[in-house]
Amino acid sequence: MNEWSIFGHDWALQYLRQSLQHGRVRHAYLIVGTPNIGKHLLAHTFASALNCTAPDIALRPCGTCRSCRLMVSGNHPDMIYGELDPNSGILKIDAVRAVISKLAMKPYEARYRVAIFDEFDRTQARTQDAMLKTLEEPPAHAVIILIASGLESILPTILSRSQIIHLRPVSIETLYHVLRQHYGADDDTAQHLAHFSGGRIGWAISALQNPETLDQRATALNLFEQALAGMRHVRFELADGLSKDKLALYPLLELWLTYWRDILHVIEGERGSLCNIDRIDTISHFAKAMTVEDVLKGIRATQTTLSQLSANINLRLRLEVMFLDYPYLD
Structure with missing residues (x-):
């Protein structure tokens, strides 16, 4: 402290x-x-x-x-x-x-x-x-x-x-220590939140103090997995629903980027720095079905959408284009 x-x-x-x-x-x-x-x-x-x-x-x-x-x-x-x-x-x-x-x-x-x-x-x-x-x-x-x-x-x-x-992401070890020593988190909770946060100490503290933060995270990750596993009509239905709340897309797409990076880490055999460790089985499943280029294309598409949210765009169309750039699983 x-x-x-x-x-x-x-x-x-x-x-x-x-x-x-x-x-x-x-x-x-x-x-x-x-x-x-x-x-x-x-x-x-x-x-x-x-x-x-x-x-x-x-x-x-x-x-x-x-x-x-x-x-x-x-x-x-x-x-x-x-x-x-x-x-x-x-x-x-x-x-x-x-x-x-x-x-x-x-x-x-x-x-x-x-x-x-x-x-x-x-x-x-x-x-x-x-x-x-x-x-x-x-x-x-x-x-x-x-x-x-x-x-x-x-x-x-x-x-x-x-x-x-x-301000750089805080290390998992530092986050774990802060949550344990200064916010009274138990060992398991501190470990999970330190990983889930991706080095964002404010998010980790908020998730510890507000359980609904974890519920929102689970919902957002479920949508991502649904999009990756779904065909075009499923993705376009998601685009329609997500386009109705622009402000909610900022944290949602930031979270999706952590999932994309986790898939990339698994493909490259680097599991120690995963954020979404509670989704390791699904992440591994996606990693087996994708190439590095597939993942990088998904990351670029998500980043492009994030960067354009502040512009006066057709949001549903932008999301549809993003989903078209996401790889389809065999």
Whole structure:
């Protein structure tokens, strides 16, 4: 455990804490990593540390000062959030402009006004452009924290003006230890969740505390197995059903990618790093019926669909194309 109550990302913690201690706070940070890996916790903890009033910088965030208490309650007047569109889950240009106008104002009571923009990699280029002037000439009291799952769709001009912090998947051993020592998981549960998570510590903790997370995972994996085992009409029926909830496709397709990678690992004889260890029999069955190229094609098709979810596309058609690229079993 550490003072920031964040596990598995020691280098990122050290970098941010040193920047605070030496007075080298940047105006823009871009925290990057797979969903549920700990990006949001790191962003909010860093924001708390920026405005904590504890005399000893090394103890920030203290968790007890007025600023820290306001952060925990979600009522800090100098915290601003870019609101995602409730239908598409995308950050729209009007939301960015609204935050920028608030950032220009002096803080009500803190050192900094801190703005957090979630899912920034899903934003359109024109929306990102709306933020450029603020990044080029930021107010002295403003800190912007961008959160993204990847860098591919983010403009180079945004990347060059941000301090990028990559969060890597946490090792199975570290996750197992954290779940056992800090969250009271029994041995079997900790082992399974450490594997299921794929190194995403936030997901592992959520699954331990919310049993419905595992139910959702089982349902999503059942759909994947149904798609792989089914013929075209089965897959197209699935495409029709899945196309009705775009936001649900983000975590579902991310999970399907872990299954594809498990199949690839089994084909290549590398079983030690499997995520979905409870599906080993089915994974082995699929692995026997596929080639490496089949699996890579399935991975590319899934990644392409994920990357296009933020665009204005015919979602059912995109899913049908993806399923056509999935191999059929003999």
